[in-house]
Amino acid sequence: MKKGEAFLGIIFVSFSALFGALGYGLYQSGRSSVGASQWPIIVCTIIFFGSIVVIVNAFRVKESKSNLQLSHEEKRVFISIFLLIMYFISVVFIGFFVSSLAMLYTFIYYFGKFKWYVNFVFSLAITSITYFVFSYLLKVSFQFGVLF
Amino acid sequence: MIIDALLLALQPSVLLYMFLGVAGGIFIGCLPGLTTTMGVALVLPITFGMDAAHSILLLIGVYVGAVYGGSISAILLNTPGTPASAATAIDGHAMAARGEAGRALGISTISSFLGGIISCFFLILISPYLAEFALQFSAPEFFMLAVFGLCIISSISGRSVLIGFLCGAFGVLIATIGIDDISGVARFTFGNINLFSGVNFIPVMIGLFAMSQAFVAVEEMTKEGRLEAKKVTRVLPLKEDWRMIFKNSSIFGTLGTFIGSIPGVGADIASFIAYGQSKSLSKESEKYGTGVTDAISAPESANNGVTGGALIPMLTLGVPGDAVAAIMIGALTVQGLQPGPLLFQNNTEVVYAIFIGLLVANVFMLCIGLSSVRLFTRVLIVPKSVLTPIIFLLCFVGSYSLANNFFDVIVMFIFGVFGYFLKKIEVSPSPIILGLILGPMAESNFRRALLMSRGEYDTFFSTGISWFFFILILISIFFPLLKKVISKLKSAN
Amino acid sequence: MKNKIKSLLISSLVITSATMSYAANNYPENAVRIIVPYSAGGGSDSVSRALAEALKPKFPEGIAVENRTGGAGSVGMSYGMHAKPNGETITMVAPELVMLPHSGNGGDIDYKKFKHLAIVNSGYAAITVPADSPYQTLDSLLNDAKDKNLLFGNSGTGSIWHIAGVGMEKAAEVEFTHIPFKGSSAAITSLLGKHLDAVSVSYAEVASQVDAGLLRTLAVLAPHRLIDAPNIPTAKELGYDVAIGTWRGYSVPLETPDYIVNYLTDAILEAAESDEFKTFMAVSNNDIDIIGPEEFEKKVQREDTFYAELISGL
Numbered sequence: 001m002k003k004g005e006a007f008l009g010i011i012f013v014s015f016s017a018l019f020g021a022l023g024y025g026l027y028q029s030g031r032s033s034v035g036a037s038q039w040p041i042i043v044c045t046i047i048f049f050g051s052i053v054v055i056v057n058a059f060r061v062k063e064s065k066s067n068l069q070l071s072h073e074e075k076r077v078f079i080s081i082f083l084l085i086m087y088f089i090s091v092v093f094i095g096f097f098v099s100s101l102a103m104l105y106t107f108i109y110y111f112g113k114f115k116w117y118v119n120f121v122f123s124l125a126i127t128s129i130t131y132f133v134f135s136y137l138l139k140v141s142f143q144f145g146v147l148f
Numbered sequence: 149m150i151i152d153a154l155l156l157a158l159q160p161s162v163l164l165y166m167f168l169g170v171a172g173g174i175f176i177g178c179l180p181g182l183t184t185t186m187g188v189a190l191v192l193p194i195t196f197g198m199d200a201a202h203s204i205l206l207l208i209g210v211y212v213g214a215v216y217g218g219s220i221s222a223i224l225l226n227t228p229g230t231p232a233s234a235a236t237a238i239d240g241h242a243m244a245a246r247g248e249a250g251r252a253l254g255i256s257t258i259s260s261f262l263g264g265i266i267s268c269f270f271l272i273l274i275s276p277y278l279a280e281f282a283l284q285f286s287a288p289e290f291f292m293l294a295v296f297g298l299c300i301i302s303s304i305s306g307r308s309v310l311i312g313f314l315c316g317a318f319g320v321l322i323a324t325i326g327i328d329d330i331s332g333v334a335r336f337t338f339g340n341i342n343l344f345s346g347v348n349f350i351p352v353m354i355g356l357f358a359m360s361q362a363f364v365a366v367e368e369m370t371k372e373g374r375l376e377a378k379k380v381t382r383v384l385p386l387k388e389d390w391r392m393i394f395k396n397s398s399i400f401g402t403l404g405t406f407i408g409s410i411p412g413v414g415a416d417i418a419s420f421i422a423y424g425q426s427k428s429l430s431k432e433s434e435k436y437g438t439g440v441t442d443a444i445s446a447p448e449s450a451n452n453g454v455t456g457g458a459l460i461p462m463l464t465l466g467v468p469g470d471a472v473a474a475i476m477i478g479a480l481t482v483q484g485l486q487p488g489p490l491l492f493q494n495n496t497e498v499v500y501a502i503f504i505g506l507l508v509a510n511v512f513m514l515c516i517g518l519s520s521v522r523l524f525t526r527v528l529i530v531p532k533s534v535l536t537p538i539i540f541l542l543c544f545v546g547s548y549s550l551a552n553n554f555f556d557v558i559v560m561f562i563f564g565v566f567g568y569f570l571k572k573i574e575v576s577p578s579p580i581i582l583g584l585i586l587g588p589m590a591e592s593n594f595r596r597a598l599l600m601s602r603g604e605y606d607t608f609f610s611t612g613i614s615w616f617f618f619i620l621i622l623i624s625i626f627f628p629l630l631k632k633v634i635s636k637l638k639s640a641n
Numbered sequence: 642m643k644n645k646i647k648s649l650l651i652s653s654l655v656i657t658s659a660t661m662s663y664a665a666n667n668y669p670e671n672a673v674r675i676i677v678p679y680s681a682g683g684g685s686d687s688v689s690r691a692l693a694e695a696l697k698p699k700f701p702e703g704i705a706v707e708n709r710t711g712g713a714g715s716v717g718m719s720y721g722m723h724a725k726p727n728g729e730t731i732t733m734v735a736p737e738l739v740m741l742p743h744s745g746n747g748g749d750i751d752y753k754k755f756k757h758l759a760i761v762n763s764g765y766a767a768i769t770v771p772a773d774s775p776y777q778t779l780d781s782l783l784n785d786a787k788d789k790n791l792l793f794g795n796s797g798t799g800s801i802w803h804i805a806g807v808g809m810e811k812a813a814e815v816e817f818t819h820i821p822f823k824g825s826s827a828a829i830t831s832l833l834g835k836h837l838d839a840v841s842v843s844y845a846e847v848a849s850q851v852d853a854g855l856l857r858t859l860a861v862l863a864p865h866r867l868i869d870a871p872n873i874p875t876a877k878e879l880g881y882d883v884a885i886g887t888w889r890g891y892s893v894p895l896e897t898p899d900y901i902v903n904y905l906t907d908a909i910l911e912a913a914e915s916d917e918f919k920t921f922m923a924v925s926n927n928d929i930d931i932i933g934p935e936e937f938e939k940k941v942q943r944e945d946t947f948y949a950e951l952i953s954g955l
Contacts, residue, residue, distance in 0.1 A: 004569075005573055008570075016321065022336055034595045034598055040335065043317050047318060073367040073369075076369070084561065088544070088561065103537065111366070112533030114533075122534055126538055138190055140552065141707050189681035285834070286834060286836040287831075328798075332744055332797070334746055341748030344711060344746060411827065412823075412827055465830070465855070467850075474826065481924065481925045486852060487849060489855065490853045551709055552708065553709060553716065
């Protein structure tokens with residue numbers, strides 16, 4: 001079986017079931033002949049049955065290798081995802097500049113092989129340029145957290 | 149009159165502003181999350197202190213630059229800078245991955261230029277007629293156009309049409325979140341105020357393309373830090389590309405102008421339609437997605453074709469052709485000018501200055517584009533261990549700065565992880581974007597049409613334009629099948 | 642001993658009031674931002690930017706506009722409502738503040754959680770038809786509406802211009818088919834293409850087409866004739882008691898100290914009278930309409946009950 005496609009099918013099936021159920025409770029028509037609920041319900045129905053076909057197809061195909069183990073590379077991606085979540089939380093509570101500096105330093109340290117000061121200079125330069133361009137030229141406000 | 153306009157548009161300071169505008173536009177267009185509309189809106193306050201010619205031509209410069217700029221990051225990093233270049237990324241990045249980044253950028257630059265110039269001529273020569281044509285579009289026609297656009301899913305879904313179709317439907321479903329345009333009912337908002345206006349498709353796009361691409365880069369990262377940087381040898385299209393570029397630009401530049409002239413339909417839709425049509429016209433359609441030159445040239449000439457088209461309703465009727473034109477109308481009103489038919493009567497020199505300015509902006513775009521292709525491709529030499537964290541940072545900043553809302557960052561991140569998963573199982577994320585763009589257009593116009601016809605379904609077949617699109621829809625569904633049958637028959641013989 | 646405590650208390654009071662008055666002199670200590678709940682480039686945005694420009698002399702540390710869009714304005718207004726009450730975040734508010742909660746689409750926004758400073762601008766709905774439409778007067782349009790179910794375009798269900806259309810039909814005791822569009826300009830475009838019978842969006846938005854002879858405004862739903870269009874009658878003159886319009890005001894969170902509120906109110910009222918703001922408003926087709934804090938507060942309360950009634954009847 002193709003695990004990935006089956007998984008995608010399951011995501012779609014549950015998603016369309018949830019939205020379909022919610023959509024059923026929506027206000028039906030009003031003055032117009034087609035109300036707010038019909039369209040999402042139609043789309044949900046299509047996704048629901050289409051995804052079941054995908055799941056069935058995925059189970060029919062025989063795939064020899066079935067390794068549940070994450071590869072070394074995939075583990076790195078998951079660690080990155082986790083680090084990014086930490087980064088987003090830290091931006092909100094600590095501040096944009098400090099968190100971005102720390103995030104860049106950590107990732108460059110993790111991915112690359114530079115001397116620590118080279119690493120630091122890279123991080124500082126990138127953060128400063130981004131902060132300058134967005135905050136001063138493009139007037140985006142980075143008012144988060146306690147530090148700046 | 150023309151001399152007045154020339155004097156107005158070709159003042160050294162106006163030229164300088166336009167040059168800076170195009171350069172700034174390219175920069176904004178490159179960055180994921182900073183859309184064309186946002187770029188123009190950011191420049192708007194600066195123009196308040198200028199006179200009319202400076203102000204409007206600076207904005208046009210930014211517009212033209214930003215629409216083109218999106219393709220640079222799309223090709224080099226598989227990260228479309230603006231939604232209008234999402235279609236370019238499909239084959240553009242495949243070419244760059246083959247080591248032909250320079251050639252791809254060259255094709256995109258020249259196609260964008262030609263598309264822009266063609267739209268300029270349409271704008272100058274037949275804009276009143278095009279405006280008349282655009283006004284024929286009412287809800288049923290918009291619905292048909294949206295459905296026609298959705299048919300392109302089969303061209304961009306990659307490996308499996310069924311999964312591509314489901315992804316498109318998923319995008320349509322996501323787009324129903326938020327307050328419904330027609331009934332005013334909140335759908336699927338779970339009481340969250342951030343969902344009232346729906347899921348913004350820009351963060352979704354950044355997540356699905358840029359963030360997921362960065363995760364793939366993390367996976368491919370070698371500890372050595374530096375991937376073998378492919379040397380960029382050429383910055384111009386090959387000799388054999390030129391014929392193809394001219395052909396595509398004339399067809400899809402025209403298409404882009406027509407689509408752009410229809411109010412409410414913008415560069416993103418035009419480029420997807422161009423991609424889909426180019427594929428169905430092509431003799432080697434099965435190669436699309438692997439780095440075909442036509443697949444860069446077609447969407448790029450179409451999206452720059454929109455630039456001239458979008459100005460048509462603004463200049464002839466005083467209504468915006470797209471969100472950017474809406475900002476330009478604001479800029480003109482601040483100058484004390486009324487966009488619309490009166491502008492032709494009272495301020496003819498400004499109208500001609502806009503025509504000339506659009507031509508000049510396209511020339512600037514060509515010059516800046518071609519002269520800095522080498523510079524852009526330097527980005528590929530940056531070690532991935534540094535580039536990937538930068539992309540993480542830009543994804544965050546880009547999605548945040550759209551509305552200064554952290555919620556958009558969360559949306560971006562969720563779709564980033566989802567996009568990575570799709571990449572792992574080799575499913576293309578483009579149909580989701582197409583569904584998000586066209587879903588609301590299809591739904592609201594379907595229901596609006598029924599409201600306007602008071603519930604009569606034959607409204608969808610009441611005009612020539614609807615029939616035209618209906619036939620196009622049938623062709624785009626059955627033509628690929630027909631082609632398969634014919635080629636089977638041929639091979640059987 | 643008692644005296645000592647008393648004097649200590651008094652002196653501490655004196656010190657706190659001194660620091661308070663010191664703080665009063667010290668406001669604005671930091672940069673101030675105006676939250677605009679609508680997107681950059683629109684009417685609300687450009688009016689706020691022009692006002693910010695006129696306010697600059699009073700805010701040496703800077704004053705900037707920040708767009709926080711979404712939910713027909715509820716996202717930005719909610720953000721401004723929950724901002725720290727230190728005068729560093731001003732929120733632009735519009736009738737949506739008192740309209741959205743009644744349709745259940747307002748999230749947690751509540752006009753009572755704001756201290757309202759001043760209104761600087763208002764605009765009224767106009768009943769507009771294509772230039773070659775058979776309807777020359779509002780009466781002929783409304784007469785036909787009795788048996789013909791006319792198509793009335795607006796800028797979205799629950800939006801102010803939809804409410805204006807509803808107000809019109811209530812006043813004339815007829816029924817229209819309301820066709821919602823995403824924004825006024827889409828409705829105007831459809832009207833230009835003659836797919837609709839009339840629209841009920843603001844006069845400022847149709848002014849350029851009316852001047853060009855493409856559209857014709859039959860009446861404005863305003864309490865008085867508009868300065869820009871002195872020839873167009875108001876609905877009231879024609880015998881229909883309806884006046885619905887939008888306004889743009891500025892508010893701060895409820896807990897903001899009085900000295901800051903006073904400083905800001907004075908600054909805004911003064912800026913709205915400045916020449917540069919006046920010129921901007923004149924060229925951009927916006928009518929200046931200055932309303933001070935007390936009248937603003939009353940207006941918001943009045944409109945809250947008005948919209949509660951109108952929207953619940955939809």
